[in-house]
Amino acid sequence: MLQIMRITPFLGVFCLVLIFAPKLQAQDIIPLNKYGKEIKKMEEAYYYKKSFSVEQQQETYHIYGRDYKFTALWIYFKDETGNTTSLLKTNYDSLGNKIRISKQDFTKNYTEIQYLADEKAVRYYITNALGILIEGWIIDGEKTTQVDRVLEKPSFMNQEYFSDFLKKELQYPLYSRRYGESGTILTALHISKEGKLKKIEIVNKETSYDRLVKEAKRFFGKYDGAFLPAQDLQGKPVDGYFIFPLRFVLN
Incomplete structure (x- = not known):
């Protein structure tokens, strides 16, 4: 585990993300399709609430499914000029448990991905801008096993x-x-x-x-x-x- 922390400075950010689904009001939502584009046909949409923190320079989206259940949190981090530097995504299952956390770094063109079970990381990947695996690990308690680099999984x-x-x-x-x-x-x-x-x-x-x-x-x-x-x-x-x-x- 210490090896992973040395390799990636962003892993600590993942562990600090604790989000509870806010109560959804119909007037607060904006329709969103699966590609992240606003649409008008509500029956085909996902939905989100958007907020922006000037002090922290981050833009936050609370994503809801078609059944209005909270499914994901997206946080865009920006620099002093307003350019987006990274995107942190946290996905939740139907019971509200975190199942996937990813951080995409737009300045270095790579993405870090964690898959979780019972709120604990069990898989960890780093991919390049094309989504090809650079490094990966399977985590089981104190045991960490490196993943072979393959383009397509079975x-x-x-x-x-x-x-x-x-x-x-x-x-x-x-x-x-x-x-x-x-x-x-x-x-x-x-x-x-x-x-x-x-x-x-x-x-x-x-x-x-x-x-x-x-x-x-x-x-x-x-x-x-x-x-x-x-x-x-x-x-x-x-x-x-x-x-x-x-x-x-x-x-």
Whole structure:
């Protein structure tokens, strides 16, 4: 972890972002499409509230989904001349938990990205202006593993087939329900260059409930669908992995 802090001075900024969704008033919102452009057709829009701090030289957007639920916070930082120097984005899930934090530095042309589970960083990436990975780490407690540099991560060959399989096969362990165990299990799927599932690992095993971890492994161990392999910077298939979050939420 100390290694990451030395590499990136902005990581400390991420940890200080604690935002609570303000109460939304209909007259306060402005329609926004998925590309960040204002539109008039409210039924197709996302919505945002905008504010500006002259003292801190930052422009803030509170982003809401079509159901008016708070989904993201965007903060544009500006220099003394009013030019935008960086953009800090924080994304939230439907329960209000932070799941992704990114900081785009327009002066150095790179972006730092954190993915979170239970408010803790579990993946950390630095990409260039084209979105190509420069450096990356997986964080599991005190253990930090560097990510291989690949242009394309592996993926499910048939997303629809996987979605159907997920609905039919994923089970909520009985005793997990009984004892109120919930959480997100980050499952790292190691895919060979031939598109075969080679290994299943749980990224946040140390901080997750054993029964949920066991079910995640059972589920993916049973999955019989095909995968698309990772590609290197030359477009050749290579061994790689991607992380799929299995969410166990009690109703």
